[in-house]
Amino acid sequence: MGQIRAVLCGYYGQGNAGDEALLASLLQMLPPYVTPIVLSANPKKTRDRYGVESCSRKAFFPVQQALRKSDVFIWGGGSLMQDATSALSPLYYAGLMGLAQKRGLKTIAWAQGIGPLNRNLTRWITRKAIAGCHAVSVRDRASAALLTDWKIPYIQAPDPVWALDSKPVKGLWDLPAPRVAVTLRSHPQLTPARLDNLTRALIDFQKATQTCILLVPFQASQDLAIAQSIQPQLPGASHIFSLKDPRELKGLFQGVEMAIGMRYHSLIMAAAQECRCFALSYDPKVSLLMEELNMPGWDLTQLPDDPNLISQTWLEHYVNGDPLSPHQIQSLVDRALMHRDLLSDALGAK
Structure with a gap:
């Protein structure tokens, strides 16, 4: 099998250890024939920490280039599609997912914790984006109930960080x-x-x-x-x-x-x-x-x-x-x- 290139999209490079743990778990779980390109708020730190290719998550042309040379687009884990803290955040993630789907990439919504979705617009956008995915996994029963209601196939499993490898801490x-x-x-x-x-x-x-x-x-x-x-x-x-x-x-x-x-x-x-x-x-x-x-x-x-x-x-x-x-x-x-x-x-x- 030839090497597959995958764009990984999540709340990466923002200094949030929970989201970094999800990225580390995703990288740990990717098949060896997948080469990741991580969209990050701090590409240099992401490259240095994980030894992967990375580009700025908000730089339009580098993101477009990453999508053009990739086969797969993966929403990394966590509460990406929620409007409790920001109404703009789900628009960003759904926009990238829609762009990847339009380009014909295989798209995956991975280890999602969907919601809260308090606005009709973000609820509609989330449903449309996830419905277009080739595969979907969620990490909790509330997300599973939502997808069941939307008649979107999925698997439900505990958060990937349960399976993340650990390292000893100096001192x-x-x-x-x-x-x-x-x-x-x-x-x-x-x-x-x-x-x-x-x-x-x-x-x-x-x-x-x-x-x-x-x-x-x-x-x-x-x-x-x-x-x-x-x-x-x-x-x-x-x-x-x-x-x-x-x-x-x-x-x-x-x-x-x-x-x-x-x-x-x-x-x-x-x-x-x-x-x-x-x-x-x-x-x-x-x-x-x-x-x-x-x-x-x-x-x-x-x-x-x-x-x-x-x-x-x-x-x-x-x-x-x-x-x-x-x-x-x-x-x-x-x-x-x-x-x-x-x-x-x-x-x-x-």
Whole structure:
């Protein structure tokens, strides 16, 4: 079989570790006869980190050239088609998908988390773009229900990051144990009052457990300032881990007893490494993950006002909570590899 060229399109090169983890998972799962061209907001960093060809995602002529010399177009994983944060984002992704389909490329919507779609226009555009794809996979039952309603064939499997390879983190094992990882991000629902309550709860929790707190920004522009504001207030050992390689981020959780997280992929990475997890949901995708894994947590809008109640709840889960069993994790990993099988089946011939 000859080499196939594939354009990979997602929220890549934006400094978001979750989307970088999806790109790393996609590259890991691509058949060896596929040469990727990644559309990125930072092509140089993408080339250097993954050793792949990359071009600017918003440079019209390079993108056109990449499509002209390719056989396949793949929407990378994640919540690309949603209008909760931006009405323009789905127009961009649907526009590229439509252009690829018009050029006759084989098109794949891969590991999608579709929605929320609050506008009729973005809902219509999403349906039209996905209906034109040769193959579709989704990562949650809400997306699956939507495609069922639209009568579009698909496979449903857990997020690909469950199956992402991990790498050891330099210096992690030099820090005192036990360790607890915390991943918070800026969001309208994380009000100053709620952040203050979480910080006070974390202080009490650390005093009670004598744990080393690892503050883990997943996107520096949204997470780092919060981590930097919390760390000086902690009475015990702590460390901020700003890791760029998503495989190292996943590896970080190998040395962690418990994770408290807002970030969707921080909870997946932690659960995959047998951590106890406690979720703080700001988005339907996090709430769905909590339901699917029976993961304890709160919707941020329902966060208790009493820091003592928060810390006591965390302490109870730290002492008595159970991580996923190795059997449960292996089942999720095996099913996540269905996204790899879809790629192999779809790309088996031009």
